[in-house]
Every structure is written in C-alpha cells, then in structure tokens.
Amino acid sequence: MSRKLATDPTALRNAVNDQLPGWAGAWASGATSVDGLLRWIVADLDRMPALSVHDAEFRHYGSGYASFVDVFITKRDGSMRQSENGWTNVEGLPLVLSRLAPLAALFKPDIQASGPSGAGSRGMPELSLVTDTALPSWEEEYRQIHQVLDRHDIALLDSQVLSLPLEAELRPETVLGRPPYRVFDAWFHWMD
Template sequence: MSRELATDPTALRSAVNDELASTAGAWAGGDASVEGFLRRIVADLDRLPSLCVHHAEFRNYGSGYASYVDVFITKRDGSMCRSMNGWTNVEGLPLALCRLAPLAALFKPSTRSSGPDGAGSYGLPELLQVADIDLPGSEEECRQIGQVLDRHGIALLGSQVLSLPLEAGLRVETVLGDPPYSVFDAWFHWMD
C-alpha cells in the first residue's frame, strides 16, 4: 500500500503542501503521533546487532522545516569511525524517514565529520544519492535496515520511484532540489 501511496496524485499534492498524506497507523493521530512513531523506529534501528544509529535529526536541522527525519546509521563495532587532529569521521548509510507518510529513502554511503566546538559537516539528502536495495558492499546492512522498516510498515523507495516527475504545476518549497521536481522532492524536502 505504501509504495502506491508514493506516486498517488492526491498524496503528492498533500506532501508538497507539508500535509500528512496518509491516515494509516501513526498518521491517523497527527504530527505528534508520527514523531513518536518515528522515534520508535530510530530506537529499533539502534538495537540492530551489527548497526547503530550514530545520529538522528528530529529538529529540522535547527531551523526551517524538514519533511523527514535524517538518520545516520553506521557499524556498531566502531570500524567505520576514524579520529585525527580533534576531528572524527564516521562512515555510514544515511536514511530519511518521511514525516508525511510511511515512506523512507536510503542513500549511498557517506561520511559525517565532527570536530572541536561542535563544528562538523555532512551532506543533505539528494535524489542522486538514493541507494537501491542491495547496495554493493552494504548488502547485509541494507537487509537489516529493510527488515526494521518492513516490521513498522514503512516502504523503502528506490530511485526508480523517487525520480518520477511530479505532475505539472506542483511546486515544492525546498533547498534540496530544483525544478523540474520529482517524487523525491515531494516526500523529502527541506526549507530553511
């Protein structure tokens, strides 16, 4: 059901207007219910045997509005973490959990850097970085993440669906993409 929702014209019109596009499960209870549900998913991801949540951004990056929760998942054993000269670099898989509907997108491996006095850097979600299932070199990680999402009824969308164009006339307020807008922009957008 969630995969069909991802391309449903009515749902997409709701999404570009930052309105909940589903009435299933937590979405029936409104924004607070959705936030609680997404926090439970992040906690479940953090309990995976070989993976952990390095960071989850629920605060819209401190400003503006994000239609998703930005989650960064890495290996639990610390093998993807390197420290040098006061900076820590962590390699992992970014995951975006949509706030508007039970949808998610997994992205190609990237690095989060953090340094002295809270300095840091990381990339924001973008369509070109969407990973499809069985990402080479990360097959087991993708499988584990997919199992958690499936258990919670969240559809993990790939680039084939997310790269589809939005219907003419739909505009997305986002700094993550430019026109012509895609299904990705409707579900995963941020405006500072």
C-alpha cells in the same frame, strides 16, 4: 500499499503542502503521533545487530522545516570511525524517514565529520545518491535496515519511483531540489 501512496496524485499534492495524507496509524493521528513513531523506529534501528544510529536529526536541522527525519547509520563494531587531530569521521548509510507518510529512502555511504567545539559537516539528502541495492561491504547491514522498516510498515522507495516527475503545478518549497520536481521532492523536502 505504501508504494502506491508514494505516487498517488492526491497524496503527492498533500505532501507538497506538508499535509498528512490521512494514512492509517500515526499518520492519521497528526504530527505528534508521527514524531513519536519515528523516534520509536530510530530506536529500533539502533538495536540492529550489526548497525547503530550515529545521529538522528529531528530538529529540522535547527531551522526551517524538514518533511523527514535524517538518520545516519554506521557499523556497530566501530570499523567505520576514524579520529585524527581532534576530528572524528564516521562512514555510514544516510536514511530519511518521511514525516508525511510511511515512506523512506536510503542513500549511498557518506561521511559525517565532527570536531572541536561542536564543529562538523554532514551531507544533505539528494535524489542522485539514492541506492536501490545493497552496496559491497554493506549487504548484511542493508538487509537489517530493510527488516526494521518492514516491521514498521515503512516502504523503502527506490530511485525509479523517486525519480518520477511531479505534475507541473506541484512546487514543493525546498532547497534540496530544483524544477522539474520529482516524487522525491514531494516526500523529502527542506526549506531553511
């Protein structure tokens, strides 16, 4: 049902306007309930056998509004962490959880860097980086992420669905995408 919601014209219109689509559960109860559920899901992701949550951004990147929570997941065994000259680079899988509906997108592996005095860098969600299949050396981890999302009835959307065009009059306020806007832009947008 969530995949149908992802392309429903009324739901997309609501998403572009940052309104919950009246979905069941937390999404029917308001933003505070959704935030609580997403925190619970992130905690569940952090309990996966082979993976841990390296970072989860609930604060809208410190400014503006993000229609999603940005989660960065890495291998629990530490094999994806490297430290040198006071900097730590962590390779992992970026995952975004929509605040607007029980939807998510998973991206190709990326690297987050952190250094002295809180300096660091991270990538932003981008449609062209969405992954549809398990990537080499991430197969088991991909399966575990799917299991957690399925347990919480969160639909992991693929690039085919996310690439579908939005109706021309739907224009999400976002710095992540440009016209012509796509389904991705409705569910996963950010404006600083």
